[in-house]
Amino acid sequence: MLIDGFGRKVDYLRVSVTERCNFRCQYCMPEKPFSWVPRENLLSYEDLFKFIKVGIDEGIKKVRVTGGEPLLRDDLDYFIKLVNDYKNDIDLALTTNGFLLPQMAQKLRDAGLKRINISLDTLDTSRAKQIAQKDVLSTVLEGIKKAKEVGLKIKINCVPLKGINDIDVLEVLEFCKKEGFVVRYIEFMENSFAKSSSKGLNSDEILEIISKKYKNIVKVPRDSSSPAQYYKLEDGYEFGIIEPHKDDFCASCNRIRLTAEGFLIPCLYFEDAMSIKDAIRANDIDKATEILRLVLKNKPEKNKWSNEKDNKVSQRAFYQTGG
Numbered sequence: 001m002l003i004d005g006f007g008r009k010v011d012y013l014r015v016s017v018t019e020r021c022n023f024r025c026q027y028c029m030p031e032k033p034f035s036w037v038p039r040e041n042l043l044s045y046e047d048l049f050k051f052i053k054v055g056i057d058e059g060i061k062k063v064r065v066t067g068g069e070p071l072l073r074d075d076l077d078y079f080i081k082l083v084n085d086y087k088n089d090i091d092l093a094l095t096t097n098g099f100l101l102p103q104m105a106q107k108l109r110d111a112g113l114k115r116i117n118i119s120l121d122t123l124d125t126s127r128a129k130q131i132a133q134k135d136v137l138s139t140v141l142e143g144i145k146k147a148k149e150v151g152l153k154i155k156i157n158c159v160p161l162k163g164i165n166d167i168d169v170l171e172v173l174e175f176c177k178k179e180g181f182v183v184r185y186i187e188f189m190e191n192s193f194a195k196s197s198s199k200g201l202n203s204d205e206i207l208e209i210i211s212k213k214y215k216n217i218v219k220v221p222r223d224s225s226s227p228a229q230y231y232k233l234e235d236g237y238e239f240g241i242i243e244p245h246k247d248d249f250c251a252s253c254n255r256i257r258l259t260a261e262g263f264l265i266p267c268l269y270f271e272d273a274m275s276i277k278d279a280i281r282a283n284d285i286d287k288a289t290e291i292l293r294l295v296l297k298n299k300p301e302k303n304k305w306s307n308e309k310d311n312k313v314s315q316r317a318f319y320q321t322g323g
């Protein structure tokens with residue numbers, strides 16, 4: 001079992017397979033980075049898998065593949081199958097912007113993927129274009145449809161921004177309710193790579209919008225395996241809000257992240273990281289395990305987004321960390 005320096009059990013590994021992306025979301029990667037990590041610096045699927053096995057053998061129960069945009073990396077279905085075939089009871093999932101799902105959904109399902117989280121900030125074509133800086137909505141909706149058709153269980157991620165897609169909060173909820181998807185709203189996390197004018201809605205503001213139509217929203221007891229706080233409408237529909245600005249958000253953190261370059265990142269906010277690349281490439285499993293334990297020992301207690309006194313802008317890029 002993996003326990004961090006604050007006694008939290010860590011059983012969720014998020015693996016970013018690429019930092020590259022085909023969108024330029026204003027809250028994540030509004031500008032193309034000055035340079036990408038050269039391909040030879042990336043860990044191969046086999047090496048990423050080697051580390052995932054280390055994690056699973058140490059107690060990881062949930063693995064999420066993310067990016068950048070993970071579907072941009074060739075043969076992602078091959079990687080999904082490697083992990084799925086190793087231990088079928090691992091909760092294996094993928095987070096994607098959905099743009100390449102029309103052609104990839106069936107392959108991913110065939111590789112053993114069961115569930116998928118797809119980003120959808122608005123159902124309005126021009127606002128989707130404004131956020132992603134590309135005309136994406138119709139293809140993303142086609143991708144969502146395809147994912148549903150092939151039997152993937154779907155959650156939708158939506159980042160509401162003030163003055164942009166705050167007016168879409170209810171429409172996204174209605175869409176998800178109708179389609180049988182869970183929606184989670186994510187509070188915008190300030191970081192130095194995002195467009196500086198971006199301002200997110202906090203969970204109270206999101207709840208206020210939803211409660212204009214739905215009365216008596218009830219808070220569901222927190223399930224510590226997920227970062228989202230869930231809320232229930234009177235008709236039984238549940239939606240989530242990811243609330244990193246709340247003081248107690250990190251108390252149940254069970255997550256660690258591996259980047260495509262082989263850096264283990266203990267927290268989404270901070271820049272600390274240790275590389276497992278050399279150990280993994282040398283097949284030194286003991287060393288990789290030692291680094292994993294050390295990173296967990298030094299995992300921070302909490303982020304600084306929730307702390308009024310501190311600088312609340314993280315210097316970490318979401319597209320490198322995988323969110």
Ligand SMILES: Nc1nc2c(ncn2[C@@H]2O[C@H](COP(=O)(O)OP(=O)(O)OP(=O)(O)O)[C@@H](O)[C@H]2O)c(=O)[nH]1
Nearest residue numbers: 095117155157186226227228242244255268322323
């Ligand atoms: N600050 C912070 N945000 C997180 C953390 N985990 C997830 N998030 C945010 O929530 C977003 C959506 O997460 P997903 O990739 O859908 O994964 P998940 O919420 O763990 O998914 P489920 O397993 O379906 O609950 C991430 O991209 C982050 O923006 C975390 O540990 N800290």
Ligand SMILES: C[S@@+](CC[C@H](N)C(=O)[O-])C[C@H]1O[C@@H](n2cnc3c(N)ncnc32)[C@H](O)[C@@H]1O
Nearest residue numbers: 027028067068069096097119157188189318323
């Ligand atoms: C970094 S992306 C990677 C996966 C994929 N490209 C996607 O967009 O779903 C993962 C998630 O992070 C969220 N995200 C990115 N930047 C964020 C920010 N600054 N604050 C909150 N969420 C953010 C996105 O909305 C997305 O749901």
Ligand code: SF4
Nearest residue numbers: 021023025028068097
């Ligand atoms: S949020 Fe996802 S889709 Fe948008 S720029 Fe970041 S990595 Fe790309």
Ligand code: SF4
Nearest residue numbers: 250253267268302303
């Ligand atoms: S901000 Fe850091 S400590 Fe808090 S939940 Fe996210 S990864 Fe965990």
